[in-house]
Amino acid sequence: MKVEIWSDVACPWCYIGKRRFERALGSFAHRDDVEVHWRSYQLDPTLPDHHDGTELDYLVDRKGMSRSQVSQMFEQVTAIAADEGLDYDFGSVVVANSFAAHELLHLAKAHGVGDGVKEALLSAHFEHGEDIGDREVLVRIGTEAGLAPDEVRRDLETHTWRDAVVGDITAANSLGIRGVPFFVLDDKYGVSGAQPTELFARALDQAWQESHPLVMLQPVTSGVAVGATDAVACGPDGC
Template sequence: MKVEIWSDIACPWCYIGKRRFEKALAAFPHRDEVEVQWRSYQLDPTLPDHHDGTELDYLVDRKGMSRAQVSQMFDQVTSIAADEGLRYDFGSVVVANSFAGHELLHLAKARGVGDEVKEALLSAHFEHGEDIGDREVLVRIGTQAGLDADEIARDLATHTWRDAVVADITAANSLGIRGVPFFVLDEKYGVSGAQPTELFTQALEQAWRESHPLVMLQPVATGIATDAADTVACGPDGC
């Protein structure tokens, strides 16, 4: 079974949603048969590589909210993240365009370490105040996951994975995705947002049942009358 997850690195709910989904997947009996694919999405593709100002300044300008309202939102999200074991520090977040980070993610996915790099990028951005638009930061994150530093630097410089990132964003638009995280299970079921772990559990179970329907075997001919064969089971009305 395949699960595709559209998300942005610069999205606090995407990290929370990742944790909640991971908890559901860890307890899922068929977890070893679930393929998770990270897909790219940008909440604000207009951001420069490096933005002057804090995350609070940026959101006040972008959302038209007061500084007090944004600060209160930070406190609420930080508390929710803490419940999932995440240590958000909005005061140190560096506002930067996430496109290069998504390019790195596609390289990482091609080399089999997509999940490790996704985790590292989210943690770097929200917990450690690192600049996800800085190429040196991206090279370091990639090499720590086992990628080759020269390949990372070359691919980022030549935008080897630009088309792959754009294709993901185009696919999201065609599916009507307007916010992230967004989870698509077996190209059939969609789950929008960082839902509770219990909902992800239900979604996994339902998608699995429909992709692996129970096939009833017919009784082997034994010479026993059909009515008698039908009675070798117990039900609500007796045996």
């Protein structure tokens, strides 16, 4: 079963959603048969590689909210993240364009380490105040995941994965995705937002049952199929 997840590295709810989905997947009976594909999305593609100002300044300008409102929002999201085992530090977040980070993610995916790099990027941005627009930071994250540093530098400099990132964003637009995280299960079921773990668990069960329906077999005795009236079974009304 395939699960595609559109998300942005600079999205606090995407990290929370990742944790909640992982918890649901961890208890899913068929988890070894689930393929998770990270897809790219940008909440603000207009950001420069390096933005002057804090995350607080940026959101005040972008959302038109007061500084106290944004600060209160930070406190609420930080508390929710903490419940998922995440240690957000909005005061140290470096505001930067996430496109290069998405290019790194596609390179990592091609080498089978996409999930590890996704985790490292989100943690670097929200927990450790690292600049996800800085190429050296990206090279280090890629190298720590097992990628060759020269390949990471080359692909970032030549934008080898630009079309792949743009393709993901185009696909999101065609699906009508206007916010992230957004989960698509088996090209059929969509789940929007960092939903509770229980909802992800139900979605996984439903998608699996739809793609793996139970087929009832008729028992055979002496070469003759036994009808339902001949079957021996117990039910709510007795045996």
